[in-house]
Amino acid sequence: MYASLPIDNLKSDFLAALSQQHIVVEAETGSGKSTRLPLWAAELGRVLVVEPRRVACTSLADYLTTKTANPQQISVGYAIRFEQHFNADTQVVFATPGVALRWLSDDQLALFDTVIIDEFHERRWDTDLLLALLKQRQSHRLVATSATMDSERLVEYLAATHLYATGRNFKVDVYHQANDTQTMPSDDHLDQRIVKLISQHYADHQDILVFLPGRKEITAATQALSRYFAAAIAADEMDVIPLHASVTDDERQRALTASNKQRIILATNVAETSLTIPGVTLIVDSGLERRTHQRNGRTVLSLHAISKASAEQRKGRAGRVKDGVCLRLYGKAAPLERLTPAELQREELVEPYLAALCCEAKFSQLAFIDPLPEKTLASAFQTLQTMKAVTDDEVVTDYGRRLYQLPIDSLFAHLITAMPERRHQEAMVDLAAALSIPQKLWQPPKSEQDQQALFLWLGQQYCDATALIKIVRADVVPEWLTVDDNMRAEARLLAAKMREVLQLPQLEAASAFRRQPWIDAVITAVPELVYVRRERRRQALGNGFNEVTLSRDTLFGIEHDQATEAAIVFDQFALPGKGIKQNLVLATCIAPVTLSQMVALDLGENQQGQTVETSKGHFQTAIKRVYAGRVIDTQWQDVSGGAAGTAIVDLILANEVLTGLATRIVTDIQQWNLYLGLGRYQADICQRKPEIVDAAMWLLQQIEDLGIETIDDIALFSADDFVFDGIPEWEREEFDNQYPHSVNLNDFEMRIEYQISRKTVIAHYLQGNRKQDPKRWELPRWQGWRIKYKKASRTIDIH
Structure with a gap:
């Protein structure tokens, strides 16, 4: 018999409720909900477990194949993008939300009786959408689980039974590392602060888990810790391990498998939920995460302080096997949000809109826990209409269904399917694959020597898009190119799968393409991707609707011909700017275009x-x-x-x-x-x-x-x-005297403007040497009118 877990007391109540209605299970971290509930639900039929993260999806499925976790050996498998390990007889299948939505669009999840949506508190758009669709259909038993959530609203939303289980068996002491109780999380000198803290506490702990906002901070902290503990690492006594969505299988196994060495694991939110990392008794919480939000009509990605719910999740990673400690790099009374806002409230809605339509539901009429923002909803519908993916009465078109089949952003799917020739379609597939992976594929060279080598490698041109396509297609890339091998492998896999879906040749038989006709096809399909340089601010480009700034990592701008004035901007990265309503939108993948090419394709208007x-x-x-x-x-x-x-x-x-x-x-x-x-x-x-x-x-x-x-x-x-x-x-002379069109004083002249609706007269300076403003007694009577004087950008009232 397997070891007892806190959630085991709920089994009879869970099975009794599941046969009657939906269930919301609120259980603390370490209760065992992610491993026990799927096995219990399997007693009533096949189970689909929706896990928000790939690492959790594969790790939980692997764990449940062991006899320790699953003594009855109920068959368990998993499905993530491009990888499936289950068959028609598998009783429990773990899947990511994207995979579950595609299955829903294909066969309404007909193979499953129960759907468990785990870690619902993360409020991803795909889990929110999946729950709304299944709620509307009432075709499956539904279970929503989380360690911390706004459970009462969810219980009411699903008309569900509410079950609660306690969690941790061991206490976790929390210490706040801040000078002031209200100090908010900060990324200032983050790697240095982490090294200092760990150096003070590592001797009292076996394994240490550090929560950081992203890969950039993880890399910096990994390097700093590796330098500080170089001797222990060399003696094979310590291991510093990154853990995020893009780590290798080896790094993931090292992070999730117990070891004789002391481990310092540097993780993003991927380690907040579901994953059990054995041996961790010390948590270092930066209090930061990277997440998107809507700002001035655009989705931007930036650093945020985590919510109180996330803070509890992170704390819960310690104390799983014995008493633990959580060190928080912010004040005890820091004003954190209670819950992390839902993605549907803070991102563009084109992808969820199209997904809902392909699942035979009108997105605008679905009932979500939180109402959708009207402006963002209208913008998404307009975008899909422009792509001809949806009709005026909100029905997906055949073209829209073809777009949804491609596991990438709707814009890239549209560009791929809009290409008129197969070779151009192949080029767009490979570029879309390079731009759809979670991290950057390459770093453009900085030295003049390597830039010149790249110029020759690319056929005597500088083009980000061409470079990415060639990197994806190449059997071996030159040594002087800085390429992320893991990301290149993922991009090649994505390109291969899309080529298979579209019945295109595989990468080793990729068709050669001529750049200019391909660029012409892209411009014809989506003309608003073309931007022209600002004549004065040379780093800025505009398309009449948006403005972008050249990224430091683009090849555009180092070209030999500095007269390049226009480009297709394939990829943008939005950051919050300095002002309240400003966004800094960086152009990160650019393909140069000539002005004559734009004219030939009839861009712009004649004046x-x-x-x-x-x-x-x-x-x-x-x-x-x-x-x-x-x-x-x-x-x-x-x-x-x-x-x-x-x-x-x-x-x-x-x-x-x-x-x-x-x-x-x-x-x-x-x-x-x-x-x-x-x-x-x-x-x-x-x-x-x-x-x-x-x-x-x-x-x-x-x-x-x-x-x-x-x-x-x-x-x-x-x-x-x-x-x-x-x-x-x-009548004219009397009218002109009463309402003159100009006023000439002995030392300067003014043009008079009348704003009738505001009952205002504006005297515009025209010419003259006078420096003083006009006096009221010098001007016509204009009885009952408000009088202003304007010179250059300065406007004053004259009383």
Whole structure:
């Protein structure tokens, strides 16, 4: 018989409730919920256990194949992306949420009777969605488990039975390492602080577990600890082990298997739940994690203080075999959130939206524990409509289903399926694989020598996208390239699986492709991926909707041709900026594009520019192609036909022909529009209809009425031939005195603007040497109006 665990007291209640309704099991860390509940539920049929993390999924399944944990030898297997170890007779299958959602879309999880969603408190979007879909269907027995959660709301949401089990058998003493009780977690000198703490306490403990926010901090701390304990490591007495989503199988086994050596395990949140790391009696908690959140309409990734629930989870990793200690690098009264916010509340919703549609559910009508943010929901629907993945009445299209079959971001799936030729589709598959792995695949070279070698290796070009494709495809990469071998292996595996799904040749038989036609196909499929450089801020690029800044790790900018002005931005990384509403969006994978390529693909809009005289009586107009506020091409056209009228108007308004006409007509029309706005119009005395007039449009109509067809024709007319019949002549002088369009004092001149809705007059400085602001007594009466004076960017009230 296996050893007793705290949760064993719930078995009879659990089985009795499971046959009747859904269950919420709230159990403390170390209670045994992740290993006992699946085996109990198997007595009532096949069980799917949904584990949020791959490491936990495989480790729990492996543990339950042992006779110690599973004396009855109930068959147990697992399924993670690209890896399955179970068959039709397996009674308990552990799977990640993404795999479970795809099975749900395929056959409604028909093989399973009970679905257990473990560690629900992590509130990932895929577990929230899975629970909402299964709740709507009422086709399976549901069990939601966690060590800490907002359990009452979940019980009400599922109309479930609530079971509770205590956890740890041993006490854990908590000590806060902060000068002030309200000190929040910080990453300042984090590796140094960890080395100092561990050096003070390691002698009293066997194994030590350190919680850090990400791979960057784990790497820094691993290096610092390895230097400090170099002698113990060399003597094979100590092991410093990283533990995150991208570690090797060897590192994972070393972290999860008991050892005679003292171990220091540096982990992300992956070690917070489900995983049992034997021998740990000391926890060092940085109090930090990396997570996404919505900021100014974008999903950004940044450091956050953990929630109180996570702090309890981390503390619970000690005290599993004997009394433990938890050292927290923040104050006892630090104002942490109670629970970690759900991902559906803090991320973009394109992926969950498409997943729900492919599971035959309308995402906007699903009942979630927390209502979805309306703006984010609308944005996701619009994005899917643009991709033609969903109809107006929220039904997934055949194209949308094809996108969902690819285990990558919806944008990359769209780009892959939109490629017109097989060789271009292969290139997009390999690039998408390189950009869909959890960590960076490579580090671009910094030395000029290695950059030149890379330039030649890439076929005499600098392109992040081409480099990634070549790295994924290469049998062996050059030694001078800094490549993460583990990530390259994962990217190659992902590329191989997608090639299999799409019936494309495998990597060893990858089709050669020509870069420019491929880039053209990408631009045609998703034109908004094209960004142009800002003319002054050369590190910034824009596409008319967003702005990105060049990452330090992009090849764009070190090219030999510094005139490269545009690029496709395949991958972005958003960080919170300095201001409350600012985001710093880094462009991390860039493919250079020429401006002529953009023009050839009809990007941007034509705008008519200035008209110039090229010879006596002969004029040309500049037709400018504008993209994201920048001119990317200029063509000169002879002025004729309809363009002649517009060109003549431009010349009149620029005071280059019919000198003085523009000033008079613009003033007359401005005063007429003001006259109307003030309600002075009288139908019996005004010759014109009471309509607001645009000066340029009025001049264009006059030119047509006078039969002016070419620039040469304008010489036949004078300014006196253009008369605007607005305010009645007998009333105009009185109106101008009361509401002047300009004010001239003896030392400077002002243009007057009237904002009727605000009852405000704004006097704009035009010219003059006077430095002092105008006085109220110097200006017209404007009784009942608020008066402002504006010079440059400065605006003041005049009282």
